[in-house]
Amino acid sequence: MRTVLPSRLRFRTGRGVLAVVAAIAVAAVAAGTLPAAARAAGNGRAPAAISGHDFVARLDAARRLAEADAAHPSPQAMDAVRRAVGLPLDVVVAGGVVHLNGDDLLAGLGGTTAGDFHRADDHLSAMEDAAKAALAAQAPDPQKMGAALQGAFQGITTQPSVFERIRHDIWVFIVGIWQRLTHAVNRVPLPRGLLLLVLLGGVAGVLVVLIRRLRYVVPERKARGAGAGKQVRTDWDRLAREAMARGDLAGAVRARYGALLAALAARGIVPDKPSLTAGECRRAVAGDLPDLYPAVAKATTIFESVMYGRAPATAGEVDTLAAAERSVKAR
Numbered sequence: 001m002r003t004v005l006p007s008r009l010r011f012r013t014g015r016g017v018l019a020v021v022a023a024i025a026v027a028a029v030a031a032g033t034l035p036a037a038a039r040a041a042g043n044g045r046a047p048a049a050i051s052g053h054d055f056v057a058r059l060d061a062a063r064r065l066a067e068a069d070a071a072h073p074s075p076q077a078m079d080a081v082r083r084a085v086g087l088p089l090d091v092v093v094a095g096g097v098v099h100l101n102g103d104d105l106l107a108g109l110g111g112t113t114a115g116d117f118h119r120a121d122d123h124l125s126a127m128e129d130a131a132k133a134a135l136a137a138q139a140p141d142p143q144k145m146g147a148a149l150q151g152a153f154q155g156i157t158t159q160p161s162v163f164e165r166i167r168h169d170i171w172v173f174i175v176g177i178w179q180r181l182t183h184a185v186n187r188v189p190l191p192r193g194l195l196l197l198v199l200l201g202g203v204a205g206v207l208v209v210l211i212r213r214l215r216y217v218v219p220e221r222k223a224r225g226a227g228a229g230k231q232v233r234t235d236w237d238r239l240a241r242e243a244m245a246r247g248d249l250a251g252a253v254r255a256r257y258g259a260l261l262a263a264l265a266a267r268g269i270v271p272d273k274p275s276l277t278a279g280e281c282r283r284a285v286a287g288d289l290p291d292l293y294p295a296v297a298k299a300t301t302i303f304e305s306v307m308y309g310r311a312p313a314t315a316g317e318v319d320t321l322a323a324a325e326r327s328v329k330a331r
Contacts, residue, residue, distance in 0.1 A: 049090035049097045056131045058085055063124040070117035078111025081120055105290065119291060126294035130301050133311065144309030170210065178203060236262060240318070249313035250306055256321035257303040260296070263328040278304050292327055299324035 050058075062084035069077040087102045105123050109116040160168070181202075236259035243251035261281065265272040270284045278300035285296045299321045306313045 049092045051092055052131065052135050055089075055091050056128060056135065059124050059128040059131060063121055063128060066117045066120040066124060069111075070114045070121070073111055073114050073117055075111045078109055078116060078120070081111075081117075081124075082106055085124070105286070105293070122291075122294035126297045126301075129298055133301065133305060136311075144307075148307045148309070174203070174206070234258065234262070240322070244315075244318065249315065249318060252318045253303060253306045253313045253321060256318055256325065257299070260299055260321060260325045260328065263325050264296075267328065267331070269328075289328075289331065292324075292331065295324040295327050 062081050065077075065084050066081045069081065085103070085106065087100055087106075090097045090099050092098075103123075106120060109120055111117065236255050240252045240255035240259065243249070243255055261270060261276060262272075264270045264281065264285065269288050270276055270281055281300055282293070282297050286293045289296075302317045302320060305311045306317070
């Protein structure tokens with residue numbers, strides 16, 4: 001089965017994948033399918049799929065080429081970098097084949113300046129780090145994954161409250177009345193504009209009465225509204241330091257990730273909402289701050305790997321997230 005994924009692929013496989021890939025390769029050799037695939041490639045057909053390690057090797061070669069060509073930039077040299085990666089291509093993952101499309105960022109680099117090659121170098125470095133981490137990652141821990149998902153859904157309302165249902169019913173009732181009144185207006189032999197003004201005044205009066213009565217039904221709304229503008233921002237830096245002090249590296253990663261999102265939200269790059277995913281964060285940064293994409297992509301990949309139990313947190317990874325936050329603030 002073939003699956004098409006976005007160009008900026010983040011492998012999410014465990015160590016068991018390597019054993020499966022090896023078993024598939026051995027079985028293919030025994031059945032004589034690998035020579036057939038090689039012959040098919042030689043006959044002009046689609047090239048055979050490569051392994052995850054071969055894909056990492058391609059990224060490393062392309063990154064070194066971009067680094068060397070920065071001293072003498074040219075469109076031809078940038079084409080050579082793209083050819084070294086070889087997109088689009090197929091990669092064997094977990095006994096299946098994953099198809100990788102072309103990379104939009106690399107395709108958009110003209111290669112006329114050294115900055116183009118530096119951006120390609122950073123982008124390829126982030127992709128290579130993510131691929132290496134995926135190949136060396138531990139199998140996901142179901143308990144940690146369940147706990148992470150449960151924490152991600154905290155604060156998100158999945159069932160409307162009684163008040164929200166009542167408010168919805170009231171709105172449906174008002175819309176129904178408005179539709180009936182406008183239908184009746186069409187039958188009255190009076191100026192249409194005058195009738196509409198009368199109707200609008202009547203509806204406004206009804207809304208004022210309902211709003212006043214709802215304020216008595218829910219008196220705490222006023223106090224909540226008064227305090228809304230005085231909400232205290234979370235001190236992510238303090239939480240990260242406290243987590244490091246007690247040896248909670250996962251907690252420090254979580255806090256530094258929160259600080260990174262807060263810095264991006266302050267610049268208007270991402271919305272300030274608890275349901276924002278790491279993938280949405282990467283896409284937003286790639287569109288608005290492409291030069292910071294490698295650092296942010298690496299930081300979000302570390303967060304996902306730690307929070308979903310694929311790898312334990314380290315002090316170096318905490319520093320990587322902090323560096324990404326500083327680079328955003330320095331922009």
